[in-house]
Each structure stands twice: as structure tokens, then as C-alpha cells.
Amino acid sequence: MLAIVLLAAGALQASEGFTEGEILSNGCGGCHGHTGVSAASSMPSIAGFDRRYTARALREFKNGSRHSTIMGRLMVGYTLPQINLLASYYADQTWEGSAFRADPEKVEQGRRIHEARCEQCHEDAGRYQDRDMPRVAGQQPDYLLIQMQLRRAGTEGMQQPNRMREALLSLSEAEVLAMTHYLASRD
Numbered sequence: 634m635l636a637i638v639l640l641a642a643g644a645l646q647a648s649e650g651f652t653e654g655e656i657l658s659n660g661c662g663g664c665h666g667h668t669g670v671s672a673a674s675s676m677p678s679i680a681g682f683d684r685r686y687t688a689r690a691l692r693e694f695k696n697g698s699r700h701s702t703i704m705g706r707l708m709v710g711y712t713l714p715q716i717n718l719l720a721s722y723y724a725d726q727t728w729e730g731s732a733f734r735a736d737p738e739k740v741e742q743g744r745r746i747h748e749a750r751c752e753q754c755h756e757d758a759g760r761y762q763d764r765d766m767p768r769v770a771g772q773q774p775d776y777l778l779i780q781m782q783l784r785r786a787g788t789e790g791m792q793q794p795n796r797m798r799e800a801l802l803s804l805s806e807a808e809v810l811a812m813t814h815y816l817a818s819r820d
């Protein structure tokens with residue numbers, strides 16, 4: 634099945650000049666959006682992510698060292714060169730924040746928590762990103778909530794520095810929810 638899709642995509646490439654990364658991304662768009670801007674609350678946007686972060690995450694999904702529900706099974710079918718092409722393709726796309734309509738009180742509560750416990754790493758209100766850390770500002774809310782809950786529970790294969798786990802564990806359930814309202818509504 635994948636071979637047929639790739640063959641068809643190869644024909645498109647010849648005729649319309651799509652890059653290989655763009656063609657490979659057809660297998661991702663159904664969940665992450667055509668250019669990596671997700672429309673579903675539980676699916677992360679990945680447009681504009683640091684190429685090195687995306688490539689590492691995809692390699693770790695593939696080798697099973699990173700926790701996943703779907704991505705691990707999916708990435709088994711991709712080679713390391715294909716992973717690099719995908720990571721470069723998404724790094725070139727433009728980030729767009731979620732359209733989530735947050736509760737202003739929860740946003741204010743989340744802002745205070747962020748400044749005290751998260752901003753030291755997730756700088757610029759969560760917009761900062763680098764090879765070790767994705768952007769969290771404007772990310773899809775249910776995805777953020779799931780990620781925080783899995784990390785609070787200490788789920789195997791969830792990655793985070795110790796200081797982040799300590800910060801998350803110090804929050805109540807209501808405060809975790811406030812964090813999703815704050816982060817998801819950042820531009």
C-alpha cells in the first residue's frame with residue numbers, strides 16, 4: 634500500500650516539482666494537517682519545529698524509546714533518510730497557533746504558574762524552541778493536556794528533564810488545566 638502511494642507520489646514529483654519531503658508528508662497530513670498545522674485538538678501541530686527536534690522525536694518513535702500511541706507503529710515504516718527529509722520539510726512550514734477559545738480566568742492562573750515554574754525553560758511564554766524542546770505556545774489544547782498528564786504519571790518513555798517533572802507534580806489537576814488554557818491560547 635505504502636509502495637503504491639510512494640510510486641504515485643514519485644510520478645507527481647516528476648510532473649509538478651514537489652520535494653521528496655513534501656511527498657512523504659502526505660502520510661502525515663491526515664492527522665497533523667497538510668503543512669503541519671493541526672486542526673484537531675488532540676493532534677499536535679508540528680509546522681516550523683526545529684528540524685533536529687522533529688528528527689530526534691521521529692527516530693525515538695521508530696526505535697521505541699519514546700512513548701506513543703500511534704507514532705511508534707507508524708515510524709517503523711520510514712527510513713532514517715526519510716525521517717530527515719520529513720523533519721526538514723516541517724521545519725520550513727509556517728507555524729499557526731490553535732484557534733482554542735480559552736477561559737480568561739484560567740489563562741491568568743496559567744500565566745502565573747508559567748512564569749514561576751515553566752518560563753525558565755519554555756521561554757517567551759512557550760514560544761521558544763530548540764533541538765531539545767518543542768514550541769508549546771499555541772499548541773493544541775487536548776494534546777498539551779495529554780502530554781502533561783502522561784508526564785505527571787511518570788509513564789515510561791515520556792521524556793522530560795527532572796525539573797520539569799517536579800514542576801508538573803507540584804500542580805493540582807485544576808492548575809494543569811489552567812496551563813492548557815494559557816499555553817494553547819498564546820499567539
Ligand code: HEC
Binds near residue numbers: 664665679701703704
Ligand atoms: C493517525 C494519526 C497520525 C499520523 C498519520 C501521524 N501522526 Fe504524528 N502524532 C500523532 C499523535 C497522536 C502524536 C502524539 C504521540 C502518540 O501518541 O503517538 C504524534 C506526534 C508526533 C510528533 C511529536 C510532536 C511533539 O510535539 O513532540 C511528531 C514530530 C510527529 N507526530 C510527526 C509525524 C510525521 C512526520 C508523520 C508522517 C510520517 C506523522 N506524524 C503521522 C498522530 C499521527
Ligand code: HEC
Binds near residue numbers: 750765767769792800
Ligand atoms: C528544566 C526545563 C523545563 C521546565 C522547568 C519545564 N519544561 Fe516542559 N519541556 C522541557 C523539555 C526539554 C521538553 C521536551 C522533552 C521531550 O523531548 O519530549 C518539554 C516538553 C514539554 C511538553 C510537551 C510538548 C510536546 O510538544 O510534546 C509540555 C506540554 C511541557 N513541556 C509543559 C511544561 C509546563 C507546563 C511546565 C511548567 C509547569 C514545564 N513544561 C516545565 C523542559 C522543561
